[in-house]
Amino acid sequence: xxxxxxxxxxxxxxxxxxxxxxxxxxxxxxxxxxxxxxxxxxxxxxxxxxxxxxxxxxxxxxxxxxxxxxxxxxxxxxxxxxxxxxxxxxxxxxxxxxxxxxxxxxxxxxxxxxxxxxxxxxxxxxxxxxxxxxxxxxxxxxxxxxxxxxxxxxxxxxxxxxxxxxxxxxxxxxxxxxxxxxxxxxxxxxxxxxxxxxxxxxxxxxxxxxxxxxxxxxxxxxxxxxxxxxxxxxxxxxxxxxxxxxxxxxxxxxxxxxxxxxxxxxxxxxxxxxxxxxxxxxxxxxxxx
Ligand SMILES: [Zn+2]
Numbered sequence: 001x002x003x004x005x006x007x008x009x010x011x012x013x014x015x016x017x018x019x020x021x022x023x024x025x026x027x028x029x030x031x032x033x034x035x036x037x038x039x040x041x042x043x044x045x046x047x048x049x050x051x052x053x054x055x056x057x058x059x060x061x062x063x064x065x066x067x068x069x070x071x072x073x074x075x076x077x078x079x080x081x082x083x084x085x086x087x088x089x090x091x092x093x094x095x096x097x098x099x100x101x102x103x104x105x106x107x108x109x110x111x112x113x114x115x116x117x118x119x120x121x122x123x124x125x126x127x128x129x130x131x132x133x134x135x136x137x138x139x140x141x142x143x144x145x146x147x148x149x150x151x152x153x154x155x156x157x158x159x160x161x162x163x164x165x166x167x168x169x170x171x172x173x174x175x176x177x178x179x180x181x182x183x184x185x186x187x188x189x190x191x192x193x194x195x196x197x198x199x200x201x202x203x204x205x206x207x208x209x210x211x212x213x214x215x216x217x218x219x220x221x222x223x224x225x226x227x228x229x230x231x232x233x234x235x236x237x238x239x240x241x242x243x244x245x246x247x248x249x250x251x252x253x254x255x256x257x258x259x260x261x262x263x264x265x266x267x268x269x270x271x272x273x274x275x276x277x278x279x280x281x282x283x284x285x286x287x288x289x
Contacts, residue, residue: 004218005051005084006200011212013176014168015183019200020051020221022160025086028223030157032262035090037157038098039073043090044155045133048162050080050088051221052151053111053137056166057082061115065137067128069107072096082116085224087260100132109136134162141166150184154192161195163187163203183211225261232256232265233275241276248272 003025008017026044035043046065054063064079073096078088096103107128114121124144130136134151141149148167155161165187167180186207194203204213236244236254247254254267267275 003221007216009214013179014170018052018055018164020048025223026160036096039092041155044160045153046078048160050078052164054080059115064112066110069104071105073103084221087225154195159196227258
């Protein structure tokens with residue numbers, strides 16, 4: 001099983017699909033954090049979903065999926081770039097229930113798009129509905145984008161995987177409509193174990209062997225954190241000179257760990273001085289004197 005996304009199209013109707021499988025990418029997340037199994041599995045599902053949803057966007061940039069709730073799972077976020085670089089994190093109690101509804105309690109789903117070329121962010125917030133993440137996302141796409149979309153998501157300690165089908169806007173004929181219903185029924189027969197163990201080619205063959213499916217080239221997916229020393233410096237600037245001086249006085253340095261990848265960043269008094277000099281502009285490395 002590899003870290004890839006397989007896109008496909010049905011030749012006889014405007015229906016597109018995607019199938020993603022994560023192995024090393026998923027392990028890279030699990031190596032850095034230890035989650036109770038229900039939270040781990042949900043995070044894996046969210047990672048798969050983020051790749052599938054970002055593959056349906058024309059936009060170049062970053063998609064993030066976020067859930068917040070008043071249950072034992074407080075917070076979960078996954079980010080995926082159009083180059084399929086993924087990172088994700090969750091915050092939860094030590095002991096958690098297994099069901100999605102009990103995990104999240106009253107919760108909301110936040111979907112944010114950050115196009116590369118603009119400073120604008122597009123954000124939608126909806127109440128969490130359905131009894132699994134796949135249903136909540138399908139529901140959201142149906143209501144907000146009027147896109148009939150269905151997802152199947154699965155994850156365990158080894159793999160995370162997902163399947164998506166989406167009905168594209170078009171003037172649909174009766175035959176095409178029938179094909180959509182058939183594709184939906186066929187897709188519903190996918191089992192978690194198949195998603196997690198079969199290759200995408202096997203899954204597509206297993207589900208749609210009687211349909212005319214066009215598959216595209218496999219696209220690589222991988223874990224990559226977007227944190228950097230520059231970003232941490234910018235964050236320190238936004239906290240302000242006085243705040244940072246207080247930390248420096250108390251702790252002898254400023255030590256920051258990225259919560260996504262655990263990368264540690266340390267700044268001493270000289271570093272801090274440079275960060276707050278006038279030549280230090282956002283996104284640029286501080287100039288050394
Ligand atoms: Zn990081």
